[in-house]
Amino acid sequence: MRYFGQFGGQFIPETLVYAVNELEREFNVAWKDKKFRKHLDYYLRQYAGRPTPLYYAENLSKYLNISKIYLKREDLAHTGSHKINNTIGQLLLAKRLNKKRVIAETGAGQHGVATATAAALFGLKCDVYMGAVDVERQQQNVSRMELLGARVIPVKSGSQTLKDAINEALRDWVTNVHDTYYVLGSVVGPHPYPTMVRNFQSVIGLETKRQILKLENCLPDYLIACVGGGSNSIGLFHPFYNNRTVKFIGVEAGGLGLASGKHSASLAEGTVGILHGTKSYVLQNKDGQICETHSVAPGLDYPGVGPEHSFYKDSGRAEYVAVTDREAIGAFHMLSESEGILPALESAHAIAYLKKIAHKLKKPDIIVVCLSGRGDKDLEIVRKFR
Amino acid sequence: MKKLICFITCGFPDLRTTEKIVSVLEDAGVDIIELGMPFSDPIADGPVVQYASQKALEKKGTVKDILSVVRHIRKKSNIPIVLMGYLNPVYHYGLKKFFNEAKESGVSGLIIPDIIPEESKLIKSLAKRAGIDLIYLLAPTTEPKRRKIIYNSTTGFVYVVSVTGITGARKELPSGLAGFLKQIRRETKKPLALGFGISQPKQVTKIKKYIDGIIIGSALIKIIMRYRGARLVSEIRKFILPFRKELGKV
Numbered sequence: 032m033r034y035f036g037q038f039g040g041q042f043i044p045e046t047l048v049y050a051v052n053e054l055e056r057e058f059n060v061a062w063k064d065k066k067f068r069k070h071l072d073y074y075l076r077q078y079a080g081r082p083t084p085l086y087y088a089e090n091l092s093k094y095l096n097i098s099k100i101y102l103k104r105e106d107l108a109h110t111g112s113h114k115i116n117n118t119i120g121q122l123l124l125a126k127r128l129n130k131k132r133v134i135a136e137t138g139a140g141q142h143g144v145a146t147a148t149a150a151a152l153f154g155l156k157c158d159v160y161m162g163a164v165d166v167e168r169q170q171q172n173v174s175r176m177e178l179l180g181a182r183v184i185p186v187k188s189g190s191q192t193l194k195d196a197i198n199e200a201l202r203d204w205v206t207n208v209h210d211t212y213y214v215l216g217s218v219v220g221p222h223p224y225p226t227m228v229r230n231f232q233s234v235i236g237l238e239t240k241r242q243i244l245k246l247e248n249c250l251p252d253y254l255i256a257c258v259g260g261g262s263n264s265i266g267l268f269h270p271f272y273n274n275r276t277v278k279f280i281g282v283e284a285g286g287l288g289l290a291s292g293k294h295s296a297s298l299a300e301g302t303v304g305i306l307h308g309t310k311s312y313v314l315q316n317k318d319g320q321i322c323e324t325h326s327v328a329p330g331l332d333y334p335g336v337g338p339e340h341s342f343y344k345d346s347g348r349a350e351y352v353a354v355t356d357r358e359a360i361g362a363f364h365m366l367s368e369s370e371g372i373l374p375a376l377e378s379a380h381a382i383a384y385l386k387k388i389a390h391k392l393k394k395p396d397i398i399v400v401c402l403s404g405r406g407d408k409d410l411e412i413v414r415k416f417r
Numbered sequence: 418m419k420k421l422i423c424f425i426t427c428g429f430p431d432l433r434t435t436e437k438i439v440s441v442l443e444d445a446g447v448d449i450i451e452l453g454m455p456f457s458d459p460i461a462d463g464p465v466v467q468y469a470s471q472k473a474l475e476k477k478g479t480v481k482d483i484l485s486v487v488r489h490i491r492k493k494s495n496i497p498i499v500l501m502g503y504l505n506p507v508y509h510y511g512l513k514k515f516f517n518e519a520k521e522s523g524v525s526g527l528i529i530p531d532i533i534p535e536e537s538k539l540i541k542s543l544a545k546r547a548g549i550d551l552i553y554l555l556a557p558t559t560e561p562k563r564r565k566i567i568y569n570s571t572t573g574f575v576y577v578v579s580v581t582g583i584t585g586a587r588k589e590l591p592s593g594l595a596g597f598l599k600q601i602r603r604e605t606k607k608p609l610a611l612g613f614g615i616s617q618p619k620q621v622t623k624i625k626k627y628i629d630g631i632i633i634g635s636a637l638i639k640i641i642m643r644y645r646g647a648r649l650v651s652e653i654r655k656f657i658l659p660f661r662k663e664l665g666k667v
Contacts, residue, residue, distance in 0.1 A: 045555060046461075046578065046581055048559065049560055205581070208581060306458065318479040319505050319506035319507070
């Protein structure tokens with residue numbers, strides 16, 4: 032699907048058109064090809080450790096006085112986040128297209144690590160663009176990527192975070208489009224990326240549906256996930272799209288508070304615009320220049336959002352809310368201490384929202400939260416947070 | 418007669434200097450001015466245009482400012498002015514409003530590097546109604562089937578991208594360029610202007626017979642970065658003259 036309502040499209044330099052067209056053709060063929068799907072499924076199971084558990088967080092449920100909180104444990108997937116679901120899929124496509132080199136952008140480093148991992152597995156050369164600020168605050172992931180054989184290229188332009196890493200990756204792709212495959216890490220960018228990445232991430236929601244039906248014999252009342260670009264959330268939401276009793280809540284990064292202007296809440300505070308090849312909600316100033324964003328969670332620190340989320344927002348299918356840095360850090364500690372699970376700061380945003388809706392819930396409500404990644408990468412940030 | 422087209426970022430180093438540079442370029446024999454509308458995230462541009470855009474944005478350089486620069490230039494000159502900029506600031510300004518005011522300011526054409534014909538139905542009809550040329554880029558990677566779409570969609574000229582890559586001065590243009598240009602010359606009668614990477618006249622000696630004009634950007638902006646005042650004027654003249662000679666205009 033090229034558009035989700037009015038959102039999406041292909042707003043790209045002419046040089047890239049043949050590459051996105053080639054990718055779209057190959058993806059459409061591969062997605063319907065039983066052999067490709069079997070291959071993908073094999074690696075997801077045997078290599079990435081899927082299916083990930085749907086864990087009943089009993090301590091946390093009691094602590095918050097919520098009937099039942101389930102955590103979809105993407106933190107237990109290989110490399111420590113849901114990003115591997117997408118990179119295995121895209122690297123298989125890169126192989127089909129005979130590309131010799133892959134590039135990726137990364138914010139928190141989770142997508143960079145997952146790309147470097149899949150590139151090592153399938154024997155492709157890998158360069159990862161990462162904002163210089165993020166290189167500094169996610170050192171551990173930089174080391175992981177380098178040990179996996181990738182080259183990490185710090186980006187010093189603009190706000191030196193995820194947005195600028197995507198700019199640089201796009202410039203590299205424009206230049207080396209003949210032999211290079213761009214592994215975009217979220218449901219953003221020009222068509223077919225938002226649809227393709229969503230399909231690769233839908234394994235999260237498909238497993239959740241099977242698991243919850245087995246455990247509870249009914250569908251959940253709420254699905255909650257954090258939204259930066261929006262890949263773990265759309266992966267969880269999309270398979271439930273037609274189950275209208277299941278409510279979707281996307282949690283954006285409220286940073287220092289929405290009123291401060293220092294946040295990354297594109298859906299809550301943004302307006303419709305065009306960034307990185309797609310039409311969606313964007314944080315921009317009155318002159319249409321893209322704003323610099325802030326979040327304690329590097330993976331959410333992005334002024335745009337996937338076009339399908341913009342469509343869910345306008346159509347009312349999902350509700351989007353924001354929690355602050357401080358609330359996310361609080362949730363990090365709450366989950367660590369109550370369940371013995373250190374969540375990624377990105378995922379901690381989704382956990383934090385539980386506290387805010389606890390009082391609104393009816394007692395028998397069942398909530399699934401996507402625990403999109405593990406928090407080992409964030410220990411420094413949490414330790415230094417005042 | 419082959420056209421010499423120059424790209425400068427509007428508002429770099431400031432709006433008044435931009436107006437001045439345009440009149441210097443016109444006096445030096447430049448045929449068409451491309452005024453860059455700065456954007457915070459110029460994904461098709463190299464370091465020089467990125468730098469100029471960032472500096473221009475620090476001193477505003479909004480769509481409104483740019484249109485008023487065009488209006489000022491129009492008071493003294495009839496040189497064709499083509500605005501070039503990414504879609505978002507124009508979209509945010511309001512497409513209808515933009516085309517109305519662009520027409521009234523005396524804008525001749527528009528280039529949006531992140532718009533392709535398949536995504537520009539509304540823009541196409543607004544441009545047509547305003548009588549403003551909508552110029553599309555054609556890249557070495559553009560497949561033959563889509564090249565036809567571009568020939569049919571573009572008005573004014575076809576902006577032929579010389580290299581698979583981003584903007585920025587290069588010492589040499591790709592070796593396969595002559596063959597590529599020969600092929601597209603055979604395919605269309607629309608005027609062809611070659612841009613990206615041109616920094617010296619000798620780069621176009623062997624290929625100029627296939628094209629109707631050349632576009633110089635980053636190499637000129639580098640001069641604007643380096644000099645100020647009277648020196649800037651003389652350096653621009655010194656830079657432009659050999660290109661005019663190469664195109665047989667002197």
